[in-house]
Amino acid sequence: MEDFDAAFAIAIGMIGSADPALLEIVVLSLKVSAAAVLLAALVGLPLGALLAVARFPGRRAVVVALNALMGLPPVVAGLAIYLLLSRSGPLGELGLLFTPGAMVLAQAVLIAPILAALARQVLEGLWEEYAEQLRSFGAGPWRAVPSLLFDGRFALSTVLLAGFGRASAEVGAVMIVGGNIEGFTRVMTTAIALETSKGNLPLALALGVVLMAIVLTVNAAVQVLRDAAARRAA
Amino acid sequence: MDGAAAAARDLRPSQAAGIPAEVPLRSTILPLRVEGLRYAAGGHAILHGVDLEIAAGPPTLVVGPNGAGKSVLLRLLHGLLTPAGGRIAWAVPFDQARRRQAMVFQRPVMLRRSALANVVYPLALAGLPRAGRAARAREALARVGLLHLAERPARQLSGGEQQRLALARAWALAPELIFLDEPTANLDPAATRAVEAIVQDIAAAGTKVVMTSHDLAQARRLAGDIVFLHRGRVIEHAPAARFFAAPRAPEAAAFLRGELLA
Ligand SMILES: Nc1ncnc2c1ncn2[C@@H]1O[C@H](COP(=O)(O)OP(=O)(O)OP(=O)(O)O)[C@@H](O)[C@H]1O
Ligand SMILES: [Mg+2]
Numbered sequence: 001m002e003d004f005d006a007a008f009a010i011a012i013g014m015i016g017s018a019d020p021a022l023l024e025i026v027v028l029s030l031k032v033s034a035a036a037v038l039l040a041a042l043v044g045l046p047l048g049a050l051l052a053v054a055r056f057p058g059r060r061a062v063v064v065a066l067n068a069l070m071g072l073p074p075v076v077a078g079l080a081i082y083l084l085l086s087r088s089g090p091l092g093e094l095g096l097l098f099t100p101g102a103m104v105l106a107q108a109v110l111i112a113p114i115l116a117a118l119a120r121q122v123l124e125g126l127w128e129e130y131a132e133q134l135r136s137f138g139a140g141p142w143r144a145v146p147s148l149l150f151d152g153r154f155a156l157s158t159v160l161l162a163g164f165g166r167a168s169a170e171v172g173a174v175m176i177v178g179g180n181i182e183g184f185t186r187v188m189t190t191a192i193a194l195e196t197s198k199g200n201l202p203l204a205l206a207l208g209v210v211l212m213a214i215v216l217t218v219n220a221a222v223q224v225l226r227d228a229a230a231r232r233a234a
Numbered sequence: 235m236d237g238a239a240a241a242a243r244d245l246r247p248s249q250a251a252g253i254p255a256e257v258p259l260r261s262t263i264l265p266l267r268v269e270g271l272r273y274a275a276g277g278h279a280i281l282h283g284v285d286l287e288i289a290a291g292p293p294t295l296v297v298g299p300n301g302a303g304k305s306v307l308l309r310l311l312h313g314l315l316t317p318a319g320g321r322i323a324w325a326v327p328f329d330q331a332r333r334r335q336a337m338v339f340q341r342p343v344m345l346r347r348s349a350l351a352n353v354v355y356p357l358a359l360a361g362l363p364r365a366g367r368a369a370r371a372r373e374a375l376a377r378v379g380l381l382h383l384a385e386r387p388a389r390q391l392s393g394g395e396q397q398r399l400a401l402a403r404a405w406a407l408a409p410e411l412i413f414l415d416e417p418t419a420n421l422d423p424a425a426t427r428a429v430e431a432i433v434q435d436i437a438a439a440g441t442k443v444v445m446t447s448h449d450l451a452q453a454r455r456l457a458g459d460i461v462f463l464h465r466g467r468v469i470e471h472a473p474a475a476r477f478f479a480a481p482r483a484p485e486a487a488a489f490l491r492g493e494l495l496a
Binding site for chain 1 (some may be wrong): 314332359
């Protein structure tokens, strides 16, 4: 219990004093996870929409595989990106390993299947409603994809938040491809892992409190924006 | 035009708005010839060999009891369902015929956008240049008396307003033929008259209307000819005046007396 009290005291102290080292870590965490969500969304949302409208043999298998990939362990995603980016790997030339870029890539790989699977679920219902009307307008499944993404924008914002939550909470992937280098690739989760391993539990816990506060704030902000926009556009 | 329809017409802000250049003055896709059209779903035969010819002219009303197959017939003709057998032949190849027709569904789907954007969307799909779309859409909204609600989210509109929006959306495409599936179901008398007035305007502008209804008074007001559908078969197809005065099929006579329920 003392640990928790101490942790909260430290957390509040860190937030209150806007500790520059902490700020740097927080900003990098946000940047990496936001970039990963953006990258994953560019691939995952259209893929999910396409799966919602397309009917082809093997579609069910793809959907099952995608749902399974939602549970992809972060360390596995990290390891795969590590092998791709390591000096002898196919993308070694890029020199991305142990940079924030590599962390973005690893998190994007981790959450793209989540975005795709959730988007498919959300948009399948919408397509069921729209299909006949859009076909009457002369829109086939391909043309329907951007329409569904647009008309499903409010539901999809929740999907993006789920992706953001998952990205900012994971530690395995960014640890492997980022290396937790102080001042360069250290983010909230890797800092927490480090402090924990050093036995500095109150500090680790305090960082955890800050991380949860950030995720909560981002979610609340998006929710407020979304509700305001939804009221205008129904 | 009868008095009620004229009154409903007066509710609309823009009567003079028109898209004359786009309105087909004579039909190129008609006549539509249907031979032995069959359809089955879920192991049940729904249409058993429909023979039908739809020619240019005043509205064709497809009437019949619930479950007769009216909606299925319209979907087949519009190309949304694949027949189990038979032929649907337009005067032009299918692709061309498809582009020159529109349909308003029994339960129109409102896109999650403004009323205006709902009209613009099919115009974009139809390949209308971007610059002309908004003006054309506003014109269509004005014709159905919805211009003042152009920026309102379509799904917030009332049932009657949504029905008029669906008509505007189809009409903006300047189709040669328009399928209307029960456009006044669930509307109150005033909204029904407003929709009927729009239907009459559409027909007067040279667009062929093919419409289902089980409101016989409405069929009398609107129809040039009546297709009486019962249990998946066309029992009678006749000029409206003749159909209502002296139906030949016993089922049609029973339906007119309000006795035929299914
Ligand atoms: N996809 C389907 N699967 C199974 N049965 C269907 C399907 N579509 C239509 N039916 C059946 O076909 C019959 C005709 O349906 P349809 O919707 O054409 O009737 P309708 O004449 O339009 O009736 P209403 O006046 O109630 O609108 C009904 O018995 C309906 O249950
Ligand atoms: Mg019907």
